[in-house]
Amino acid sequence: MIIGLTGGIASGKSFISDALHQYGFPVIDADQTAREVVEPGERAYEQILEQFGIDILEVDGTLNRKKLADRIFADENQRRMLNQIMHPAIRQRILQNKAELQKKGHEVIVLDLPLLIENNLQFMVDKVMLVYVDEKQQKERLMERDQAGEEDAKRRMASQLSMSDKRTYADVVIDNNDTQEDSLAQLEHILKKWNIHPSSS
Incomplete structure (x- = not known):
């Protein structure tokens, strides 16, 4: 299975990408x-x-x-x-x-593609996994992470498809508004549902 991992700027996608890598799945990082x-x-x-x-x-x-x-x-x-x-x-x-x-x-490969949906790259993957945060949380995280002003953060967010629009393209969504532990629990649940284990990669 080819998993297409995507998200928005400051959504926490890198955390999930790192977790998948630690589980033993090879990750191809578009950046x-x-x-x-x-x-x-x-x-x-x-x-x-x-x-x-x-x-x-x-x-x-x-x-x-x-x-x-x-x-x-x-x-x-x-x-x-x-x-x-x-x-x-x-x-x-x-x-x-x-x-x-x-x-x-390797039977399971992760493609870490920030602009998977914007660039219509769904044909490259079997499943689209979206790391989601609401836009208020996204803006606050972006301002804190990059020391960005509010207008700059809004402009950068506007350069990508909105998180709510991205949801409509996803096979599964990891809601990353809460703790990292909560996001990992969601990830593990998804992998179990897909019958994927680190040994299968």
């Missing part, structure tokens, strides 16, 4: 994959340089992520161009990693 595909020598790295120029590089030749982020934040066309480079490269690498894990005999 980590996004960093890997833009390392020097990668095709996406070359395409980004062709599109955005060498002034977005650090002195060691790696991408200056802040410069690139500032560039695309101000220009919708450039953001679209970057996504057209990044998204196929990330998808291809995730599918490669998944195939390698399956070849090694």
Whole structure:
């Protein structure tokens, strides 16, 4: 089974991802994959340089992520161009990693995909697991975690599909409004319901 793990910003998805990893399931992290595909020598790295120029590089030749982020934040066309480079490269690498894990005999694999629903990646997974918090809690956690102002937090939340909308796409929901212990109990209940045990990975 391929589990697609998703959530909203500051929803606590990383906590559940770490728990699944500790249970023995291999986790393919889309954020980590996004960093890997833009390392020097990668095709996406070359395409980004062709599109955005060498002034977005650090002195060691790696991408200056802040410069690139500032560039695309101000220009919708450039953001679209970057996504057209990044998204196929990330998808291809995730599918490669998944195939390698399956070849090694792993029956249960977790794909940690923050934008699984926004990018219509449900075709890559068998089940969608959503880590949910209500929007008031989400805003408060985001402001505390990133020392963000209220307006900045609202803007960042608005850049993703709302948590209530995401719920409609999920096969299962972990309500992370309460304690971590409560969230772990929900996770264990879901795995039991799916007849999944760490030994089956």
